[in-house]
Amino acid sequence: MKALSHPARLRIVDQLASGERCLCELQPLFEQDKSTLSRHISALRQVGIVSERREGARIYLRLATPCILQIFDCLNGVLQAEAKRTAQWLEPEMVE
Amino acid sequence: MKALSHPARLRIVDQLASGERCLCELQPLFEQDKSTLSRHISALRQVGIVSERREGARIYLRLATPCILQIFDCLNGVLQAEAKRTAQWLEPEMVE
DNA sequence: GCGCAATGTAGCATTATTGCACAACAATGC
DNA sequence: GCATTGTTGTGCAATAATGCTACATTGCGC
Numbered sequence: 227m228k229a230l231s232h233p234a235r236l237r238i239v240d241q242l243a244s245g246e247r248c249l250c251e252l253q254p255l256f257e258q259d260k261s262t263l264s265r266h267i268s269a270l271r272q273v274g275i276v277s278e279r280r281e282g283a284r285i286y287l288r289l290a291t292p293c294i295l296q297i298f299d300c301l302n303g304v305l306q307a308e309a310k311r312t313a314q315w316l317e318p319e320m321v322e
Numbered sequence: 323m324k325a326l327s328h329p330a331r332l333r334i335v336d337q338l339a340s341g342e343r344c345l346c347e348l349q350p351l352f353e354q355d356k357s358t359l360s361r362h363i364s365a366l367r368q369v370g371i372v373s374e375r376r377e378g379a380r381i382y383l384r385l386a387t388p389c390i391l392q393i394f395d396c397l398n399g400v401l402q403a404e405a406k407r408t409a410q411w412l413e414p415e416m417v418e
Numbered sequence: 419g420c421g422c423a424a425t426g427t428a429g430c431a432t433t434a435t436t437g438c439a440c441a442a443c444a445a446t447g448c
Numbered sequence: 449g450c451a452t453t454g455t456t457g458t459g460c461a462a463t464a465a466t467g468c469t470a471c472a473t474t475g476c477g478c
Contacts, residue, residue: 227397231327232465250425259467264427266465274404283425283474291403293396300389301323307387308370328437346453355439360455362437379446379453420478427472435464443456448449 229273230297234258235266238287242276243295246288325369326393330354331362334383338372339391342384 229235234256241247241255249267256263267287270276277290289295325331330352337343337351345363352359363383366372373386385391 227332228327231324236323262466274400291400293399296396297393300392303389304370304387311370358438
């Protein structure tokens with residue numbers, strides 16, 4: 227869970243959701259230093275969320291357990307419920 | 323996700339999985355200070371994972387979005403895959 | 419083989435975040 | 449008043465994140 231508790235790592239997982247990615251493809255998406263990204267990925271690998279495949283100098287990453295994506299669905303549910311709650315604060319008259 | 327990234331908070335969610343709990347029921351399960359538990363729960367409430375129901379001096383908590391439990395299932399999957407990997411390191415000859 | 423760019427990783431110092439206990443405070447019920 | 453139940457404020461210790469630099473490995477041109 228800790229491994230998923232960082233925005234950058236969630237973005238990485240999100241990228242991998244649509245398929246295998248090379249680390250070098252991910253780099254441009256993050257403004258941060260290479261080493262930082264490397265560390266995030268290392269964290270995900272260490273807990274078994276992503277697995278790798280080396281191909282020459284490049285490393286291709288993919289999700290080791292696709293069920294991770296279910297977590298995203300659930301997350302959406304929580305966020306939407308949350309948004310609804312907030313809307314109720316702002317405009318109580320809209321609640322029926 | 324950050325809200326779920328702490329063992330204590332996972333334990334809280336786990337407790338709530340089996341139904342509503344009073345905060346005072348939770349306290350004995352944790353050795354830590356009341357204030358610490360209070361803050362953990364506050365964190366979970368803030369992101370909409372748990373919701374509360376006050377009854378007199380007591381506060382009853384429950385999971386706001388049951389799909390959280392799916393995350394636990396997924397977690398188990400990851401952990402088991404991880405365990406298998408580790409076993410392979412230790413005893414490669416056991417792999418067939 | 420040799421130099422060199424590209425791709426990743428590891429070590430380090432700095433900074434930001436988190437977790438914790440202790441104490442003080444608020445609210446409820448007797 | 450007083451015990452019970454929670455929350456909030458504060459200071460401190462532990463952890464995590466980041467950028468920088470230096471280093472390893474691969475692939476390519478010569």
